[in-house]
Amino acid sequence: MLNQRAPLDRVFRALADPTRRVMVDRLSRGPASVSELAQPLAMSLPAVIQHLQVLEESGLVRSEKAGRVRTCHIEPAALRRAGQWIALRRASWERRLDRLGDYLEEDEPSNQRRRS
Template sequence: MLNQPSPLDLTFQALADPTRRALVERLVRGPASVSELAQPLDMSLPAVMQHLAVLESSGLVRSEKVGRVRTCRIDAAQLSLAEQWINQRRMEWVSRLDRLGQYLETLKDEDGEES
């Protein structure tokens, strides 16, 4: 078996670039054509299309071409997978911090009893 990145790896690699994050942020508001997505960016249309290709290969964005217009939209399911992964890490740290807080309270109680 080849060492291929997981879908989650591809998602985070795609989101590592600020331009791609900006494209995702725009697409969260609704579908847009490639030219609409490229308009506020200070780069060539081929460069924007390369960024969109990375987002599509990661599964974050889907596109369809009707006539000469390619319309892109976000794939919420892939974003949800990344959100779930982040939330699981957050919950682990919250639990650890809660346990630390409880431990510190027991130390404080012990110090109070000795005084």
């Protein structure tokens, strides 16, 4: 069971590293083996596997072993939660702008509501 204690900590921390973002980007286009993930990266294989472990602990990636090959898949739910956290903060910020706009409109009817 995914650690529920600090999932967003782990997700954002996982994405804080450029190597892991490359891996997430690759897996968003389809599953890949560890060797395939490692191929474009200029680092040792154990280093890639360490990054993979961080991604699995964060819930962004899932993997299974078949024979000697471990295949990795994206787990979109964790990406969605991070995206939702950001979207909610942006919505909060924009709601505050709307309230400012409403306030200004009491005095300046020509003022238009702003959207970003």
